[in-house]
Amino acid sequence: MNSVSLSNGLSQLLNSEHTQTQLSVPQLVEKVLKRGEGVLTSTGAVRATTGTYTGRSPKDKYIVEEASTIDKIDWGPVNQPISEEAFSRLYDKVLTYLKNQDEVFAFKGYAGADAKHRLPIQVINEYAWHNLFAHQLFIRPAADELPGHKSEFTVISAPNFKADPKIDGTGSETFIIISFERRTVLIGGTEYAGEMKKSIFSVMNYILPENGILPMHCSANVGREGDVALFFGLSGTGKTTLSADNNRRLIGDDEHGWSPNGVFNIEGGCYAKCINLAAEKEPQIFNAIRFGAVLENVALDHETRIADYDDNTLTENTRAAYQLQAINNIVDPSVAGHPNTIIFLTADAFGVLPPISKLTKEQAMYHFLSGYTSKLAGTERGVTSPQATFSTCFGSPFLPLPAVQYAEMLGKKMDEHNTKVYLVNTGWTGGEYGTGSRMKLAYTRAMVEAALEGELNNVETIKNEIFGLDVPLHVTGVPDEVLQPHKTWPDQEAYNKKAKELAAKFRDNFKKFDHVAHDIIVKGGPTA
DSSP: OOHHHHHHHHHHHHTSTTEEESOOHHHHHHHHHHTTSOEEOTTSOEEEOOTTOOSOOGGGEEEEOOTTTTTTSOOSSSSEEEOHHHHHHHHHHHHHHHHTSSOEEEEEEEEOSSTTTOEEEEEEESSHHHHHHHHHHSBOOOTTTGGGOOOSEEEEEETTOOOOHHHHOOSSSOEEEEETTTTEEEEESOOOTHHHHHHHHHHHHHHGGGGTOEEEEOEEEEOTTSOEEEEEEOTTSSHHHHHOOTTSEEEESSEEEEETTEEEESOSEEEEEOTTOOTTTOHHHHHHOSTTOEEESOEEOTTTOOEETTOOSSOSOOEEEEEGGGSSSBOSSSEEOOEEEEEEEEOOTTSOSOSEEEEOHHHHHHHHHHOEEEEOTTSSTTOOSOEEEEOGGGOGGGOOSOHHHHHHHHHHHHHHHTOEEEEEEOSEESSSTTTSEEOOHHHHHHHHHHHHTTTTSSOOEEEOTTTOOEEESOBTTBOHHHHSHHHHOSOHHHHHHHHHHHHHHHHHHHGGGTTTOHHHHHHHSOOO
C-alpha cells in the first residue's frame, strides 16, 4: 500500500458519518457512559479498566524500516524493526475494522506548548474514553485554531483489533507501530491508554533533535524570579514530590523540550500514578480528579463510587489523567526560559551515593546516560536484595535515536546556558536498604532548595574518592555528616566494599557506550 492509498483510507474514515470529531468533554463523558466503557466516580471523573494490559507493552513496540530512517534509528530490543509491508497490511486491516464500527472518535490537537515547535496531531479512537484521555493529555487547540489545523502525525488506536502473529509479523496480538514516513502510530490489542501518550513522546524524541531541540523525560518548574529547574528521575525517586513546590509554578510533570528559546511542555495534561494517593500527601493530584478526568484501573466502592486508591487489586499502576489547568500554580502556556538548574534524582538503596553532588559536564552526561536508581527487596518476585536499575537518559523505552546523541545535546546546552547539574540521592543513608534509613525528606528539600537558590554555586566541596563526585561540605538545614555518606556508616570497610560494588555496576552498564563515549567515561564515571 502506498502513501496515497494510506491517505485515502484515512480520509474516508475521518469523513465517515460514524466518525465524531472534537467532541467536548461532556459529550465524551456521555458517550463513555452510554457505551458502557466506564462509570462516574463520586467526584465526577470517569473510571475505566484496561483488562489484561495494565501497563505498556514494550516487547510489542515497533518502528517501520524505511529508507529515510533506517540509518538513523538505534535498532535493538527497544526499537524493534518491522517491514513496510507488514505495517501496510495491518494499517489496512485496522482501518477496515474501524470503518465497520458504529462509532469512531477523533481528536485534533498538538504536542508541544511552544507554538514555534509544536506538532499538530490527530488521535483516532475506537473507545470514547480513550478519546477523552487524548483530550486531557495532549494540547487542545483554541476554537479559532481548529479550521487551520493540519495534522502532521496520526495516532490510530483500535484496542479490540488483535493481530495474528503468524500473518502480521508481530510477536503477539498486541502492536504499537510507528511509521515516520507515513507519519502514523498504529495501536491494537491493548486497552492501556498510556500507549498513545508515550508513542507521541517517542515521535517527539525523533523529530525534535532534527531542529536542535533536546526532548527530555522530566518534570519542570519555575521560581518567582523566572529561574527554571528540571527534575529527572525514575519511579520512586521523588520526582513528583520534589517538583511540586508551593513557591514555584509547574511547567509540566513528565515530558519537555529544550529549544533555542527555552523549555516547553510537550503535553497539555498529567498522567499521574495514584496508588496510595491521599489528599494530605498530594492535594493537587487528589483535587484534580474531578469531572473530565480519567481514572484508569482504580478500584471503586460499588455503591458510593468512591475511589479506593490503596487497592491494588487490578494493578499497582493505577493512573489519573487530567488537564494541567485542573491544578493550581502552573505556567500557562507551559513555556519558560532556559534551565538554571537540573536535578538528577536517584533512590540509591545501596546507601553509598552522596545525598547531593555537583556534576561537571562530563559527569552530567555520564549520569544522564546511566539513569540510575535501584529496585528494592520485596518489590518484585525474586528480588531479595537491592538491585541496580539503569534507564538511559531516564527514559530508554522512548528513544528512537542513539542515546549518546541526546547526551551530547545536553552537554552542549549546559555549556551554552551555564546550567548547573546536581545528583541528588533520595535513597538510603547509614547503610543499605534493610540496615540504613531512608534520607529524610526535609533534608532532601533543603538540599534541592539550596541548589535552586544558587547557594551551592561557590560552596566548598570535597571529592568522593570512589565516584569522583564533588560533595558540598555544608548545606543549610542538613547536618554536615549526612552529606558524607561514609561518615553515616558504622563500618567504613563495609561502606567501601558496597560503594565499589555499585561503581562496578555503573561501569558494567556503561560498556554499551565504550565505543562512542570514551571522554565521558574517563572524565565522568567512577574513579575507583
